[in-house]
Amino acid sequence: xxxxxxxxxxxxxxxxxxxxxxxxxxxxxxxxxxxxxxxxxxxxxxxxxxxxxxxxxxxxxxxxxxxxxxxxxxxxxxxxxxxxxxxxxxxxxxxxxxxxxxxxxxxxxxxxxxxxxxxxxxxxxxxxxxxxxxxxxxxxxxxxxxxxxxxxxxxxxxxxxxx
Numbered sequence: 362x363x364x365x366x367x368x369x370x371x372x373x374x375x376x377x378x379x380x381x382x383x384x385x386x387x388x389x390x391x392x393x394x395x396x397x398x399x400x401x402x403x404x405x406x407x408x409x410x411x412x413x414x415x416x417x418x419x420x421x422x423x424x425x426x427x428x429x430x431x432x433x434x435x436x437x438x439x440x441x442x443x444x445x446x447x448x449x450x451x452x453x454x455x456x457x458x459x460x461x462x463x464x465x466x467x468x469x470x471x472x473x474x475x476x477x478x479x480x481x482x483x484x485x486x487x488x489x490x491x492x493x494x495x496x497x498x499x500x501x502x503x504x505x506x507x508x509x510x511x512x513x514x515x516x517x518x519x520x521x522x523x524x
Contacts, residue, residue, distance in 0.1 A: 400504040403464045408502055408510035411440065412521045414459070415486065415512070418442050419519050421456065422488035429456075429488050433500060435468045436482035445487055467503040472496065486514060494519045 415431050421442065422429040428445035438461040443454055461468065472484035473496065487495040497516040503509050511524045 397506060400464065400506055401508060403462050404502055404504045404508055404510050407462050407465060408512055408523045410459075411461075411500060411502075412512050412523050414440060414442060414457070415514060415521045417457075418486070419488045419492050419494070422490055423492045426490045428490065431486045431488075432483050433468065433470055433472070433486075434480075434483045435470050438463070438465060438468055441483075461502075464505070465502055466505045466507075467501075469501040469503075470498065472498040472500075488519060492519055493517065 411433070418429045418431040421427075425444075430443055430445050431440065432443070433440040440459055440461070441455050442457040444456070470484040472486045474481060474484050476483050484498075484500075486498060489495065494514055494516060498514055500512040501509055502512075513522050513524060514520070515522070
């Protein structure tokens with residue numbers, strides 16, 4: 362029995378183009394469905410991180426016996442944790458500085474701002490050594506598709522909740 366083999370066992374350029382076109386169409390259909398859960402995860406993760414950092418600020422105030430500030434810059438999308446008695450321009454006075462995920466679309470906050478110029482977007486929440494915040498307020502985080510997470514700080518208790 363003799364088996365005949367085809368010597369041209371490679372793929373043609375046309376076959377390769379057809380396969381790549383099919384893969385491209387599948388990716389175009391699947392891609393929007395993947396983006397929404399990713400944006401929701403980023404929003405949830407950033408809200409949880411900010412809430413934990415506000416709680417850390419409260420704990421620092423209690424354990425050190427000093428006023429501590431949580432400052433969030435709504436335009437530049439970063440936050441600081443620092444003792445109240447240090448000036449913002451003193452980098453060595455900042456306990457922690459972190460940037461928010463660049464996939465967040467917008468950040469709004471109703472904490473007061475005590476600064477002008479480049480720091481005008483810096484909103485401040487201050488905790489006293491008793492762990493009580495100086496004011497109530499909220500931080501709103503928005504994803505690119507318009508979804509929102511709100512971090513609320515309660516006066517009196519300093520309790521931080523995510524909604």
